[in-house]
Amino acid sequence: MEEELNYFVRVSNTDLDGTQSVRISLTGIKGVGLHTALILARKADVNTHAVMGKLSDEEVDRIRSVVDEYVNTAPTWMMNRPKDLYTGKARHITGVDVALTREEDLNIMKKMRCYRGIRHETGQKVRGQRTKSTGRTGTTVGVSKKKK
16 A cells, blocks of 8 residues: 655755655754754664655654754754853754844944954944955946046
């Protein structure tokens, strides 16, 4: 008997693609890359090459619990936020929290009026890139001659 294919699998408040393999599908969660997805699948004792939509409910539940517990089990160097601004502890942020935390960090830099915050405010390059010839916005492009 052929198993039914679930086209969407809900894990960590995210709809994952059920037609892809487990390792690729888990990267659909914000904050989870390919390396982290492989670790999560191995900890859940699930075949990484299996199709996500064909997994049993028990295996999907194991994946959900491993994703929720990843913060407690992962080493500090594997987390995407090794030192939080407020607590000073290592955190691994997933889902909607990634965008919220990024916006919060940018707002803090803008309020501090640090160099990076000012560059973010004005829409300029932040990480030391060349700005003389690239990153131009608006209609001014090229060199214009002085009128006599």
